[in-house]
Amino acid sequence: MEAAHAHHDHAHGHDAHGHHPSGIMRWITTTNHKDIGTLYLIFSLTMFFVGGLLAMGIRLELMQPGLQFWRPEFFNELTTMHGLIMVFGAIMPAFVGFANWQVPLMIGAPDMAFARMNNWSFWLLPPAASLLVASFFVPGGATAAGWTLYAPLSTQMGPGMDLAIFALHIMGASSIMGSINIITTILNMRAPGMTLMKMPLFVWTWLITAYLLIAVMPVLAGAVTMVLTDRHFGTHFFNAAGGGDPVMFQHIFWFFGHPEVYIMILPGFGIVSQIVPTFARKPLFGYSSMVYATASIAILSFLVWAHHMFTVGMPAAAQLFFMYMTMLIAVPTGVKVFNWIATMWKGSMTFETPMLFACGFIFVFSMGGFTGLVLAITPVDIQLQDTYYVVAHFHYVLVAGSLFALFGGVYYWLPKWTGHMYDETVGKWHFWLSMIFFNVTFFPMHFTGLAGLPRRVPDYNMQFADFNMISSLGAFGFGLSQLLLVYGVVKCVKGGTKATDKVWEGAQGLEWTLPSPPPYHSFETPPAVK
Amino acid sequence: MVAGSGANRRTLAKLLVVAAVMFGFGFAMVPFYRALCEVTGLNRVARSDAVENTQVDATRTVTVEFDTNLRNDLPWTFAPVEKSVRVHPGALTLVTFEIRNNSDRPVTGQAVPSYGPQVAARHFRKLECFCFTQQTLAPGEVRRMPVAFVIDAGMPQDVNTVTLSYTFFEVEGRNSVGGDGNDRGRAG
Numbered sequence: 001m002e003a004a005h006a007h008h009d010h011a012h013g014h015d016a017h018g019h020h021p022s023g024i025m026r027w028i029t030t031t032n033h034k035d036i037g038t039l040y041l042i043f044s045l046t047m048f049f050v051g052g053l054l055a056m057g058i059r060l061e062l063m064q065p066g067l068q069f070w071r072p073e074f075f076n077e078l079t080t081m082h083g084l085i086m087v088f089g090a091i092m093p094a095f096v097g098f099a100n101w102q103v104p105l106m107i108g109a110p111d112m113a114f115a116r117m118n119n120w121s122f123w124l125l126p127p128a129a130s131l132l133v134a135s136f137f138v139p140g141g142a143t144a145a146g147w148t149l150y151a152p153l154s155t156q157m158g159p160g161m162d163l164a165i166f167a168l169h170i171m172g173a174s175s176i177m178g179s180i181n182i183i184t185t186i187l188n189m190r191a192p193g194m195t196l197m198k199m200p201l202f203v204w205t206w207l208i209t210a211y212l213l214i215a216v217m218p219v220l221a222g223a224v225t226m227v228l229t230d231r232h233f234g235t236h237f238f239n240a241a242g243g244g245d246p247v248m249f250q251h252i253f254w255f256f257g258h259p260e261v262y263i264m265i266l267p268g269f270g271i272v273s274q275i276v277p278t279f280a281r282k283p284l285f286g287y288s289s290m291v292y293a294t295a296s297i298a299i300l301s302f303l304v305w306a307h308h309m310f311t312v313g314m315p316a317a318a319q320l321f322f323m324y325m326t327m328l329i330a331v332p333t334g335v336k337v338f339n340w341i342a343t344m345w346k347g348s349m350t351f352e353t354p355m356l357f358a359c360g361f362i363f364v365f366s367m368g369g370f371t372g373l374v375l376a377i378t379p380v381d382i383q384l385q386d387t388y389y390v391v392a393h394f395h396y397v398l399v400a401g402s403l404f405a406l407f408g409g410v411y412y413w414l415p416k417w418t419g420h421m422y423d424e425t426v427g428k429w430h431f432w433l434s435m436i437f438f439n440v441t442f443f444p445m446h447f448t449g450l451a452g453l454p455r456r457v458p459d460y461n462m463q464f465a466d467f468n469m470i471s472s473l474g475a476f477g478f479g480l481s482q483l484l485l486v487y488g489v490v491k492c493v494k495g496g497t498k499a500t501d502k503v504w505e506g507a508q509g510l511e512w513t514l515p516s517p518p519p520y521h522s523f524e525t526p527p528a529v530k
Numbered sequence: 531m532v533a534g535s536g537a538n539r540r541t542l543a544k545l546l547v548v549a550a551v552m553f554g555f556g557f558a559m560v561p562f563y564r565a566l567c568e569v570t571g572l573n574r575v576a577r578s579d580a581v582e583n584t585q586v587d588a589t590r591t592v593t594v595e596f597d598t599n600l601r602n603d604l605p606w607t608f609a610p611v612e613k614s615v616r617v618h619p620g621a622l623t624l625v626t627f628e629i630r631n632n633s634d635r636p637v638t639g640q641a642v643p644s645y646g647p648q649v650a651a652r653h654f655r656k657l658e659c660f661c662f663t664q665q666t667l668a669p670g671e672v673r674r675m676p677v678a679f680v681i682d683a684g685m686p687q688d689v690n691t692v693t694l695s696y697t698f699f700e701v702e703g704r705n706s707v708g709g710d711g712n713d714r715g716r717a718g
Contacts, residue, residue, distance in 0.1 A: 113541075113542075179545075180541075180546065183541065184538050184541040184542060184545070187541060188535070188538050188541060189538075214549050215552050217549075217552075218549050218552035219552055219556040219559075220556075222553050222554075222556025222557050223556055226560075234702060237560060239699070240640075240642045240697075240699060241601070241640040241699025241701050242640065242701060245563070248563050251563060252556055252559050252560075255556075255559070256556075313648065
């Protein structure tokens with residue numbers, strides 16, 4: 001990032017820009033979208049390793065039947081906090097980091113619309129993450145209610161639950177501010193000639209994601225506020241004794257929760273839609289159908305929440321409605337997958353690390369999509385509810401989906417951000433080890449799940465011992481492989497072959513017209529888009 | 531930099547309104563779901579049912595078993611006087627439960643019924659039940675409470691045993707108010 005200083009342009013006569021603070025104050029007071037994007041990415045990488053450490057703790061206990069390492073209560077804290085930290089600390093901030101770096105560069109804007117609010121939305125995150133991590137050390141430990149925080153568990157836990165609720169409030173506020181910034185930037189600050197239907201797909205997916213965030217993060221804030229008042233202020237939203245209903249928490253939570261899973265995948269779709277055309281050296285096939293598919297997924301995401309709770313008891317008519325709506329999502333998702341494949345069709349493909357991750361994403365994400373279709377079938381879901389089949393399903397779409405898309409995006413834009421090419425050998429090793437160990441870890445969970453292994457339980461029957469051993473060994477391998485990412489990124493930031501402006505032979509878009517790394521203030525004069 | 535421009539501020543204001551409305555929407559779901567459960571009868575377990583004058587079906591006998599639970603540290607003893615009864619569909623039956631407050635402070639509790647198998651809930655009609663209201667017991671007080679019910683003739687033929695399970699929850703923050711021991715529970 002230091003290289004960004006060297007290119008700093010004093011010639012514009014903007015005095016204020018000339019002497020921003022240096023050292024740590026530069027990062028605390030920064031309003032520059034590139035700095036804030038970097039902060040988001042560093043933060044999410046850190047949280048990725050914190051959440052990963054918890055996952056290693058889970059797999060350590062599950063390596064063998066019986067209780068070896070943790071008390072059952074602590075095991076539940078591990079699963080809960082792994083979920084919360086990965087969702088709210090790693091995946092979501094990483095995508096916001098990409099948006100900060102890339103949205104202004106891709107639409108030809110000088111910065112985000114509200115630069116100070118941008119600084120504020122990032123700096124809310126470290127305190128929130130500290131609250132989450134600190135909750136391990138309060139009496140009773142961290143919340144163990146599962147990342148879904150279901151009542152009545154969440155209304156009964158110790159003070160760790162309160163810390164988690166406050167952390168969610170703060171992270172929610174940060175997400176909402178970030179989303180408002182992204183929407184305003186995209187709607188109002190595009191370069192002349194950059195019509196909506198000319199925007200790169202990454203920008204489109206983020207525009208839609210930001211709308212989803214503004215619609216559902218406040219609902220989550222409301223739900224956890226109700227839990228908080230139930231816990232301390234004598235309300236009875238979810239307390240059966242006072243006329244409340246714990247099942248209602250699930251309805252409110254999943255009204256947030258289902259759009260949330262698309263919030264975590266749509267920007268990933270956007271990143272893959274940038275990478276595939278670059279390395280296939282062909283324009284994206286079916287651009288407008290991609291835009292409409294993204295929008296349809298976003299709309300449908302509000303109509304499927306109850307498929308997470310088929311077993312709570314609901315009329316058959318409601319089960320059928322939610323089952324069909326859920327299956328309907330396969331249509332726009334299929335449109336996307338086929339468009340990516342059609343983009344590759346007869347292209348001059350090369351397989352640099354970003355393309356490897358994009359191809360890996362399409363392959364493994366589709367598998368997660370298919371298990372999603374299986375789970376959409378109500379009678380099957382009633383059998384598989386809360387088994388490892390569900391765990392396998394959502395790790396296929398979240399790890400091999402969102403996370404692999406993020407990895408692909410990092411390798412794709414890292415030369416642009418740092419001005420150096422990353423080490424291709426390290427990148428390829430990172431991809432292949434991640435891909436193999438990911439499948440070693442999660443593929444056996446389909447089998448254990450079908451055989452009835454329940455999730456969130458630290459012990460299990462002997463019959464599951466072999467598959468769990470395989471999963472655990474795979475997980476340790478996957479965890480260690482991620483050190484390659486850190487090594488590759490640090491090496492690239494420190495130096496390496498000078499990257500050209502265009503970086504990739506087939507790259508299209510405004511960000512590739514800037515030098516690598518781009519100047520600290522870019523597009524102060526809007527570029528003309530034909 | 532266009533950061534302060536009017537267009538951006540207008541967009542900011544609109545989006546803030548959306549976020550605020552959605553926060554309210556989360557809370558609005560509470561009465562919405564209550565009303566939905568009311569209309570569809572999904573959650574009709576803790577209030578008095580209407581019973582039409584039906585014929586007693588003496589050819590059939592259903593065993594009704596009673597299960598009692600106390601949530602958390604509710605300092606009570608709670609048990610049915612009879613563990614189970616055998617009834618004919620259509621016949622009005624009266625059973626008694628007993629609670630005792632073992633603590634030295636007044637405690638308010640609310641019982642929540644549930645049924646096994648689930649399908650029985652629709653055909654198990656309670657005319658009188660202590661679960662319709664909150665119960666406040668003075669220190670050491672013992673109370674015997676009736677439940678009057680009819681199993682309607684629509685009960686599926688393969689259901690021969692119904693378990694009626696009550697769980698008493700403590701209603702906190704009621705003791706200092708000094709309820710009259712029978713104050714109405716919250717609507718819904």
